[in-house]
Amino acid sequence: MLEPPKVAAAVADAKVHNPSVRRRLSVMNFLNEVAADYPLAVSFASGRPAEAFFELDTWLEGIPRYFDHLASRDGRSADEVARLVGQYGRTNGLINDLVAMQLLADDGVRCRAENIVITAGCQEALALCVQALCVQPGDVVLTRNPTYIGITGVATLADVDLVALDEGAGSVAEAIGRAARTLAAQGRRARALYLIPSFDNPTGATLSQTERLAILDVCQRYRIVVLEDNPYGMFRYEGEAAPSMATLDQHGVVVYLGTYSKTLCPAVRIGCAVVPETLFGDAGASRALLDDLGMRKSFVTVNSSQLNQALVGGVLLAEQCSLERLVAPARHHYRIHRDHLLGRLAAEFPNGCGVSWNRPEGGFFLTLELPFAFGQEQVSHCAENYQVIPLPMSFLALDGSQDRRVRMAFSNVSEAQIDAGVSRFADFVRETVAATPG
Ligand SMILES: Cc1ncc(COP(=O)(O)O)c(C=O)c1O
Structure with missing residues (x-):
């Protein structure tokens, strides 16, 4: 059931003068800054289309x-x-x-x-x-x-x-x-x-x-x-x-x-x-x-x-x-990238390791579920120490329910970047899990 207090909380929170809303709207600037600060980091944050298909x-x-x-x-x-x-x-x-x-x-x-x-x-x-x-x-x-x-x-x-x-x-x-x-x-x-x-x-x-x-x-x-x-x-x-x-x-x-x-x-x-x-x-x-x-x-x-x-x-x-004719090569390209990302995730996280993900039938994005919270602090840490930038789903959430989820965009990264990015992110995940008590 959607209880009235929950609706009220979501609504009250959605005003532009509310600092948490301002923070929510500035997350993309934050991500752009992180990407600019760590140009060698592989970014799965941006869902831009691949430029190779701009004619x-x-x-x-x-x-x-x-x-x-x-x-x-x-x-x-x-x-x-x-x-x-x-x-x-x-x-x-x-x-x-x-x-x-x-x-x-x-x-x-x-x-x-x-x-x-x-x-x-x-x-x-x-x-x-x-x-x-x-x-x-x-x-x-x-x-x-x-x-x-x-x-x-x-x-x-x-x-x-x-x-x-x-x-x-x-x-x-x-x-x-x-x-x-x-x-x-x-x-x-x-x-x-x-x-x-x-x-x-x-x-x-x-x-x-x-x-x-x-x-x-x-x-x-x-x-x-x-x-x-x-x-x-x-x-x-x-x-x-x-x-x-x-x-x-x-x-x-x-x-x-x-x-x-x-x-x-x-x-x-x-x-x-x-x-x-x-x-x-x-x-x-x-x-x-x-x-x-x-x-x-x-x-x-x-x-x-x-x-x-x-x-x-x-x-x-x-x-x-x-x-249809124009889009077909781009669609093929994105499909290969989706498959590559899915393949790398399966290789890096055998038996799940507490990490799971969906298999999107199309589009530019998939969702990763993590065994720990992943927010602004973690994305900065990942960019600086692991040279990889996934997008915390909490940046796109209207409440606290998405704190352990991550959006991975596969539209504008090469296969080599997917290889490197997933492997680095897997290192981060394994080390974080190992350092978490209990
Ligand atoms: C779901 C969705 N709607 C709208 C847009 C914005 O599209 P446009 O460039 O046409 O303004 C985007 C861009 O990423 C999108 O992902």
Whole structure:
């Protein structure tokens, strides 16, 4: 059961002026500093995509292709289009038609171009959605715990309470129902649920289709908007793909958040929010949300860089609006790295040695469970004395429940770095266990 005092504690803690929250939000700076102080240390902390797959030269050359497309679409000359692209642009985006086709081809998300807001990466989409949805004082965002630091930051800066689901031994859907009821009893409202259903950041976990359907059901019942964040959906290494929640959504529960940061590269800073045709069956509410997102965006980034949109548009045209061909080599590379990391962990920790880990079906991350607490002090110690930097899961947690867990990112480390990093971390673990009394 999610007891009221627990919710209250998580909520009270989530204000930006609270020192522990400020500390929570500055953990990434801390990690960057540690990595800069120990440049020879192998870092498993950063979940950046591998640069080997950035084809910026080719992608930049594709910009005129997009100009030609726009010229023939709008009956203008290519020169005129090129000048217009250099101008301020439509707030909700320029390349929405191509993005709609790509979302359908690659993520199974069926939507009209008009229902898409093109954003400066998924991060802006998150910020806009949280602010647009949580407008009353008691409105909160539910999230799994640990969670992506980006939602913690967005909610905190917007002064919106983020409430950790208490999953216990039960299901996510049950935890949502409990949280919704508890909040309602306190006169507050669970307004949105932030979720990464496929290859979660930070845990690497994936929700089954049954779990997704149960979550949609409970969210529809309590009128909770699901913010489905899907940056890793195209990076599945094994197992059968569960449809995205937006694909399964029959009742207008899901706002789908996409990004080209992992499929192309983060520098494009292009993502999107897709609002369902009817929000909980209400077309007016859907239109109002779209208008609200656009209004907010017009005072934050005005519009997403049209030059960057033209670059993405050029790639989408070249790839017939599916990134499958482009992503395939990167996916292969990440799978090999995941397998290599799993293999090294099994070799270094035979019979577990009190250490266990999950096997993510895709994405960039896995979770290690340790027999002792691993926090800021331990990560500094590891960097200095063992030349390895894993990410303490407590940095991404909303309470103290994650102190013995670590996130290992395998997306941007070479196989040689994985070998060295895991072996050094295993030395640290063995020595720590040996030095622990009892
Ligand atoms: C789960 C998740 N959501 C959103 C983002 C941010 O993506 P973007 O670069 O599109 O802002 C990331 C980046 O790592 C992420 O892991």
